[in-house]
Amino acid sequence: MTRTISILGATGSVGASTLDLVRRNRAGFHVVALTANSQASDLAALAREFNAEIAVVADESCLPQLREALAGSGIEAAGGPAALIEAASRGADITVAAIVGCAGLAPTMAAIEQGGTIALANKEALVSAGDVMTAAVARHGATLLPVDSEHNAIFQCLAGNDLAHVRWITLTASGGPFRDWSAERLVHATPAEAVKHPNWSMGAKISVDSATMMNKGLEFIEAFHLFPVGVERLRIIVHPQSIVHSMVEYRDGSTLAQLGPSDMRVPIASTLAWPARMDTPCTPLDLAAIGELTFRATDELRFPATRLAREAACAGGAAPAVLNAVNEIAVAAFLAGQIGFTRIVAYADDVLSRALPSPPTSLEEVIAVDREARILAREAMEPAH
Numbered sequence: 001m002t003r004t005i006s007i008l009g010a011t012g013s014v015g016a017s018t019l020d021l022v023r024r025n026r027a028g029f030h031v032v033a034l035t036a037n038s039q040a041s042d043l044a045a046l047a048r049e050f051n052a053e054i055a056v057v058a059d060e061s062c063l064p065q066l067r068e069a070l071a072g073s074g075i076e077a078a079g080g081p082a083a084l085i086e087a088a089s090r091g092a093d094i095t096v097a098a099i100v101g102c103a104g105l106a107p108t109m110a111a112i113e114q115g116g117t118i119a120l121a122n123k124e125a126l127v128s129a130g131d132v133m134t135a136a137v138a139r140h141g142a143t144l145l146p147v148d149s150e151h152n153a154i155f156q157c158l159a160g161n162d163l164a165h166v167r168w169i170t171l172t173a174s175g176g177p178f179r180d181w182s183a184e185r186l187v188h189a190t191p192a193e194a195v196k197h198p199n200w201s202m203g204a205k206i207s208v209d210s211a212t213m214m215n216k217g218l219e220f221i222e223a224f225h226l227f228p229v230g231v232e233r234l235r236i237i238v239h240p241q242s243i244v245h246s247m248v249e250y251r252d253g254s255t256l257a258q259l260g261p262s263d264m265r266v267p268i269a270s271t272l273a274w275p276a277r278m279d280t281p282c283t284p285l286d287l288a289a290i291g292e293l294t295f296r297a298t299d300e301l302r303f304p305a306t307r308l309a310r311e312a313a314c315a316g317g318a319a320p321a322v323l324n325a326v327n328e329i330a331v332a333a334f335l336a337g338q339i340g341f342t343r344i345v346a347y348a349d350d351v352l353s354r355a356l357p358s359p360p361t362s363l364e365e366v367i368a369v370d371r372e373a374r375i376l377a378r379e380a381m382e383p384a385h
């Protein structure tokens with residue numbers, strides 16, 4: 001059976017892992033849309049290789065380059081935010097939402113409105129839009145499958161069980177590259193050190209989020225929406241080996257965990273084949289060689305991001321969208337060498353402690369909150385503050 005697939009964020013890390021699986025199962029998929037922000041020549045090469053129907057760059061200034069690279073191929077080329085939404089609305093059987101940041105929200109919502117299956121990697125979209133997105137999923141009869149390895153693990157551990165019997169959902173965290181650094185040393189952490197994740201190969205933004213533990217904070221809010229057991233049943237544990245991807249403990253004392261190699265092709269494959277399974281080229285787990293799986297509590301004094309995220313989840317309303325937007329601005333500023341590492345979470349804390357916008361109840365309102373929070377974040381970063 002051939003299914004249609006669109007990949008939003010095809011030139012990124014998750015996009016590349018997804019296309020690697022598609023490449024190995026060419027008969028199983030027909031590619032509808034591939035999108036990128038500005039990497040027009042890479043996108044064109046992928047569109048040609050996979051014979052996509054349409055390729056879209058979000059940054060319209062890159063459209064001439066995309067057109068030129070696709071000349072004579074018969075593949076449609078388009079550019080700009082509206083074209084991105086139009087491509088996401090073409091109704092593929094599976095849409096992989098792998099754009100980084102809240103920029104992925106509107107196209108992901110457009111795909112949801114078509115009622116197909118959404119393999120969601122773009123956690124920032126769900127964190128920002130929360131109830132607006134889950135309500136749209138229900139309204140349009142779409143299926144939301146989590147790509148994030150932790151949420152994919154939880155999804156697998158919940159299969160065939162009732163949420164009412166869940167005692168705990170435990171998200172595991174590698175702790176990132178700085179998990180053993182002192183608070184003093186963290187102040188001087190550089191972008192090059194922050195993007196060097198010990199276990200996973202990922203895009204720059206999520207790698208920095210992993211180093212601050214904001215990634216786990218965003219995942220906490222993501223889990224809050226995907227698996228509605230309540231904040232008090234969600235917890236985080238540090239597991240440096242990244243082999244146990246998350247766990248669910250039931251009321252009878254049974255804990256189910258999902259284990260696998262630290263390779264995003266495993267959770268992506270689980271969403272592409274769901275409810276069946278497909279082969280991946282990943283090296284099988286060799287637990288004897290790994291030897292030890294260790295766990296420890298999180299340290300919210302050195303890494304306050306998870307506390308902030310929990311508070312934002314409890315506060316609800318605009319708080320998660322504000323947290324996400326400020327974090328996006330602060331991470332970009334850190335990567336550009338404009339602010340120190342520990343300031344990323346400090347700015348989020350600062351902005352969240354101010355008067356927040358009204359709770360958003362529609363996509364347009366979420367986007368407005370996101371825009372407002374970015375302005376607040378930039379103001380907070382001005383030298384006078």
Ligand code: NDP
Nearest residue numbers: 009011012013014037038039058099100103121122202203
């Ligand atoms: P990358 O930075 O590697 O890729 C991001 C993709 O989004 C690229 O295709 C990029 O295009 C596109 N993009 C960037 N900005 C925009 C924009 N403004 N509008 C439209 N498209 C844009 O990110 P990752 O693949 O690492 O992460 C993607 C998402 O998946 C994130 O939300 C992340 O948190 C999540 N995730 C990632 C994991 C991983 O292992 N990488 C694991 C779990 C979740 P271009 O190449 O042209 O810049």
